[in-house]
Amino acid sequence: MxxxxxxxxxxxxxxxxxxxxxxxxxxxxxxxxxxxxxxxxxxxxxxxxxxxxxxxxxxxxxxxxxxxxxxxxxxxxxxxxxxxxxxxxxxxxxxxxxxxxxxxxxxxxxxxxxxxxxxxxxxxxxxxxxxxxxxxxxxxxxxxxxxxxxxxxxxxxxxxxxxxxxxxxxxxxxxxLGRSAGATAGETLLATLPPAPGTVVIHGNTDPTWLDGTDRTRGAREVLEAAGYRTVVVQATWGDGSEAEDVEGIKEQIEDEDPPAVGLLGLFDIAFRCAMAAEAAGKPDLPIVAFDFHPMTVDYMRQGRIKATHIQxxxxxxxxxxxxxxxxxxxxxxxxxxxxxxxxxxxxxxxxxxDVVPADKIDAYSDFLDIIDAKQ
Missing domain, CATH: 3.40.50.2300 (Response regulator)
Known part of the structure; x- marks a missing residue:
């Protein structure tokens, strides 16, 4: 074989x-x-x-x-x-x-x-x-x-x-669709941010071989930059050791950006790493918006650390x-x-x-997933 x-x-x-x-x-x-x-x-x-x-x-x-x-x-x-x-x-x-x-x-x-x-x-x-x-x-x-x-x-x-x-x-x-999804996520985050100027750290994709990820990232950046914010993208990674690598990369951007970081946007199912990085940087109150319904994302939403998520x-x-x-x-x-x-x-x-799910609707959305028997 x-x-x-x-x-x-x-x-x-x-x-x-x-x-x-x-x-x-x-x-x-x-x-x-x-x-x-x-x-x-x-x-x-x-x-x-x-x-x-x-x-x-x-x-x-x-x-x-x-x-x-x-x-x-x-x-x-x-x-x-x-x-x-x-x-x-x-x-x-x-x-x-x-x-x-x-x-x-x-x-x-x-x-x-x-x-x-x-x-x-x-x-x-x-x-x-x-x-x-x-x-x-x-x-x-x-x-x-x-x-x-x-x-x-x-x-x-x-x-x-x-x-x-x-x-x-x-x-x-x-x-x-990637670009419109990213734009929607950008709009969701905008509602939680202080007035510009400021930097938004995006846990996204810059690899041109993954078109959907690149489009989603582009859509988010366009919305945020049009509103007067600077954006910086930290490449999301998967696999062994990727969590520590991503958290450290996001943490460094939070600590080093000028103008200072005012919010975080995670565009994939590992978006909860944004909350981990904000805690590691000593700025747990930074507004964070996420994607998908990973159990760790849900936990951070229940804690009030992630303001909303987007379900595909x-x-x-x-x-x-x-x-x-x-x-x-x-x-x-x-x-x-x-x-x-x-x-x-x-x-x-x-x-x-x-589906745009704010943190105060997490139980209602969880009930909806139970009804259609679609928990991940």
């Missing part, structure tokens, strides 16, 4: 999903005779009504005639942590659609992005051999483009979620993708884009938007 094969068996597994084959009446050529029925939307102040409407509109079009069965796969970077709600959403949608397929993702990330990309490409090849007709994927980077394009060349539509890969031939991307609606990312793939299968790509048009920013990107 190859090194990649051994790592695949060790690190990747099913996310509790093997849906039954779609039922149908032989007289209609194998199409599904019964309509698609969704789980009713749950009532909460955080329910994204505009997304629920988009899915309902798509289902209404699909249900106008018997639909064809579909075999699919959703390939996630992981099925734990940040990606767990995506796995939950995709699993639920595939069950509602009664399609055949699996949700696959890492149980123990290798920490080696190049190896992870190779494993994911091998996964993609395997699900095609197993008969997948439509695929959702959270790509690692450009090295996934050739595998996606090979799937498209075989007539298989591919929808990306979380990270986009616009250089590939994917049909649609579903996600929180991972559950809805996972939930939408099987519905979009099913729509493409039964309505065609152009018709599916047409139904989704109110949320499309161009002909290939569906803007999922963000």
């Amino acid at each position: 190859t090194r990649i094969g051994r790592r695949w068996l060790a690190a990747f597994g099913l996310a509790l999903m093997t849906a039954a084959c779609a039922s149908g009446d032989p007289s209609d050529g194998g199409g599904r005779a019964s309509p698609v029925i969704r789980r009713p939307a749950l009532e909460s102040e955080f329910t994204p009504v505009e997304l629920e409407v988009a899915i309902d509109d798509l289902v209404a079009e699909i249900n106008k005639k018997p639909s064809e069965p579909m075999q699919t796969a959703v390939l996630l970077k992981a099925v734990t942590g940040f990606f767990a709600p995506m796995a939950k959403g995709a699993t639920r949608a595939m069950g509602e659609l009664d399609v055949t397929g699996n949700v696959l993702g890492s149980l123990e990330p290798t920490g080696d992005q190049q190896l992870d990309m190779e494993i994911q490409n091998q996964q993609l090849e395997q699900v095609l051999l197993d008969g997948a007709e439509a695929i959702g994927i959270t790509p690692f980077g450009d090295a996934n483009a050739a595998a996606i394009d090979a799937a498209v060349a075989k007539g298989v539509h591919v929808v990306t979620l979380d990270n986009d890969l616009a250089t590939s031939k994917r049909s649609i991307h579903v996600g929180t 609606r991972q559950y809805y990312q996972g939930y939408l993708v099987p519905y979009i793939l099913y729509g493409i299968k039964n309505l065609g790509l152009d018709a599916t884009r047409g139904v989704l048009a109110p949320r499309m920013v161009d002909d290939s990107r569906f803007n999922l938007g963000l």
